[in-house]
Amino acid sequence: MTGDRKPSAINNAAPTKASRKLTRRKFLAKTGGVLAAGAFGAVPLRGWAADPINIGALYPSTGSMAQIGIGCVAAAKLAVDMVNEAGGIKSLGGARLNLIVSDVQSDTTVTRTETDRLISGNKLSAIHGCYASALTLIASEVCERAHVPIITGSSSDQLNKGRTYTFTPFARASQFAKAQLQMAKLVSEQAKVAVIFENTAFGTSTSNGLKELAPGEGVEIVMFEPYSAGFTDASPLINKVKASGANTLFSLSYLNDLILIVRTVKQVGLNIAINGGSGGFVMPDFYKNVGKAAEGLQGVAHWNHDVNDDAQKVNAEFKKRTGEFAFEYAGGLVAQTFMLADALERAASADPKKVREALSTLDVSSGYAAMAPGGKVKFGPDGKNVYGRPVGVQWQNADLASIFPKEDARAPLMKT
Amino acid sequence: MWETLAQAVINGLLIGGIYALVSIGVTLIFGVVKIVNFAQGEFVMIGMYISFFLATQFGVDPLVSLVISMPVLFIAGVLIQHFLIRRVLGPNDMPQIFLTFALSLLLLNLALMLFSANYRTVHTSYSDEAWHIGGLYIPVAKLIAFAVAMALSGLLWVFLHTTDLGRAMRAASQNRDVAMLMGINPNRVFAVAFGTALALAGAAGSLLMPFYSAYPFVGQVFVLMAFVAVVMGTLGNVMGALVASLMMGVAESLGIQFVGADSGLIVVFALLLLTLAFRPSGLGARRGR
Structure with a gap:
């Protein structure tokens, strides 16, 4: 399949090389599965009560927008860490978010294939991306067809036309x-x-x-x-x-x-x-x-790090990790991750269609998910935040x- | 009105000085070695990156780093001439065109890979300074760049007219075969010409750094003007290229000022076509050739 390609999974990526599976199978057979049973028994003790929830992140971490894309990925990781440290998704038994990052290389063609690949290769609950509106427009088309919700800070008004799986929590162009x-x-x-x-x-x-x-x-x-x-x-x-x-x-x-x-x-x-x-x-x-x-x-x-205390906290942590202040897209996508967490919590399911349902009824006015100019997020039928405004x-x-x-x-x- | 006009002319002359350094390099190589160096702009870019890294890593003022960027590019020029250009100098033009064009693409993409497409700027105390005289202003960084560019052009002129090597280069540019018959070593002359041209490009890069951003495509911006100036000032004519560059700078500035901000190049090319219509060999035709 894609054995010769670099795996895009970043966190908790299971090795998929056929050779390794084979040796492990042999090894298990030889030891009569005793060790395997032991390992399974240890799982609940380590706190892995539920399957992790896969969130796709599409950003241009190479090419002309590389620097911004890398900043976005850093913010996406920070957001996932924050959600997980706060106990994950409680309605799913404390399930942790698992970020799967994919590089769209600042290129529209690559964006299409990478979005396809990300969706078909992983069981995703939702996606966020892609910084540039030109790239996000393509990714959102693919998501629409695959029935996976995408949440984005990109500002093109085009993103709110004829789409039901695209959510734009911030101000429009x-x-x-x-x-x-x-x-x-x-x-x-x-x-x-x-x-x-x-x-x-x-x-x-x-x-x-x-x-x-x-x-x-x-x-x-x-x-x-x-x-x-x-x-x-x-x-x-x-x-x-x-x-x-x-x-x-x-x-x-x-x-x-x-x-x-x-x-x-x-x-x-x-x-x-x-x-x-x-x-x-x-x-x-x-x-x-x-x-x-x-x-x-x-x-x-569409976002600034001084909008409220939560944003300041995010900014301080982002600065610690990257040395720069949290720029609009980075801070915005931390808020987006918390909106996804809120939707997952209410959906009590990792099924992307149910997550979309929950996103469409999202209504927050406090916490990290509401960290936006205006301080409130609620999506209209076009996926636009009805309270969204620029700063x-x-x-x-x-x-x-x-x-x-x-x-x-x-x-x-x-x-x- | 007069003030606006005078300001536009000043702006044009100042940027024309930079165009001159690039176009003199192109015309020198064409005159002596008889090839068109499509990669000249990329050497300006390299000059800029040299100054940028010296400034950010060692705190060297971009103008001071001229004394490093020029020799480095001179040596690079001699090596390129010796190992690459020399081998394609033959009756057929195509390999030469492909070679310098490929060199341009190679350097451009190497820069993209090594330095990324980001813009790099250097701040100096004089970057944002300007002298105000009446209602006119003269940006200090550009004035320095212009003055140094003119001084280097003058030095080149003296070199070409008073030294044996310079005379040999001029002889080679006027008639290569006769020059060789007179005992001039073409390889040596070619290497010095190519090195000098690249050193000028390096100088242009260092002089630009206090007021312009370095990025991999930056050479393309300047090389277009340089080629226009080279054609207008008669191919191979150093003085012609200098004068034409200054004219181009002024024409562009006046065009932006009085025609429209996206019409600078329209005026430049209109001027080129007019010149070629009345003097098909360019402005410097009488002196050269």
Whole structure:
């Protein structure tokens, strides 16, 4: 079958090599099964009262998103450890969660085959993944067909269309744009926004969303300019922003361009609030690359480590394990694991269909499962958390502080 | 209006200096060795990683690491010329094209494997600094890069015009066969030319590091401009490449400023086509060849 492939199972993976089974069988036959009986007898004493519950984790731990994917896997392991240390799933006799990690290699084709392989090769109760929406969309299709629930922090609104096995506990992409526009008014009541975006599918679609919503939010867009991604010099572009008289800059860019833009704004001495949106902007790596110039920059996230005390606890443990603060996707997926645990508890079954049923009636407002902006999780028929909303964040003292909306603000807006 | 224009020209000239270092390398190799080095951008990338690691591991300022990146790449150039390029120098162009193209792909993918696709930046005290003169500003890191680039180009010019080896390289670039008949050792001249070109790419990498991120594909961004400048400035003409690079930088900057932020390259290529229409051999045609 897949004997020559690297096994994807990480925890409690049983060796499956045929040769080893064979020698063991011979060995058992020779010893008359005495030892085997002894071993079985020892099982309950060790606390293995119930079969472990398999949870699949699909993340890009190699390829272009490797660094983020590795962080996600670390968070997934942390979450499973937390659930297990708290006694596992009690309604299933204290069954432990068993994380089965699979690398989707930042690639859509690999994502499809890996999701298939993960589902067909293991008895899974649920899956979470895959960081990038493009990858999650594929995995969620496969899950839909295989009737295995998938819970994800990915933000594409597409994930809520025509799917019954996909659950999205956090804010959707369409909500991010709205939050960004509202944040522009924190800086000045008369928000004049310059929108610069790379001329790709990502930049064009996101910027058009902003343009459509702006009048409704009372925000004036004074500059709306596409640029070629991967430029060598941001100065001419920033020159134009300066000439536009904007007081807030929305930059829909990937990391490299954004770094150049931020540095150039500082060099020009332009006094403008910058909102870098989500994605790479709210990752620890961004600050490492930009340094002090990142102070005061704003963005939006679906989770932040200061939302409540539980999140702070998770953040402290994540920091201990990885050295970085828990970024939005990492923290979010710890909460997701607890949502799964809650569903398993109520389903009292590891059957993926029953877990889906239980997820669809999930309603939490306390504990790790409710650790999200808004503090409550309940899924609508489209799998969307009806309470889900993004949180506006700002880089303050090398850390991300929640500053918007008022209910979620944990620090005042730092004026730049 | 005038202020915006002046600022756009300054921005263009400053980045043009970096384009010049890359394009002079390409044109030098083409002029002397008569091959197109498609991997030139990847050597800029290597220069950047050398500076990055020296800065993060040993705290060496990227500008100081120039004295390491340039010799390292010079030696690499001599070795590549000796062991790879020399063997494909023949009447047929195809193996040469394949060789440098393969070298480019190899280096790019090696970098991806070794350093991953992450962006690496170095912070220096002058990275975010700028001088303000009236309403204009001049970023310090770019000004230093420009000044050093011009100084290196000047040194190269002096080398090509006053030393025996330099004259031999120019002779080889004007007419290789006659130069050989005059007793010039082509292998030595080729090796020095290739090494010098790579050293310039290394210098470009080190000079970029204070204000640009290093990543495996970074060379591709600069090599495109370099090739345009090389063609526009007449293939093989060092001075032509220098002037054309500065022009390209300014054209790109003006294009972004006055046409549209995604139109920088449109202006650059329009300028190239215009030049070729009126002077098919490029701007430096009278001097070279």
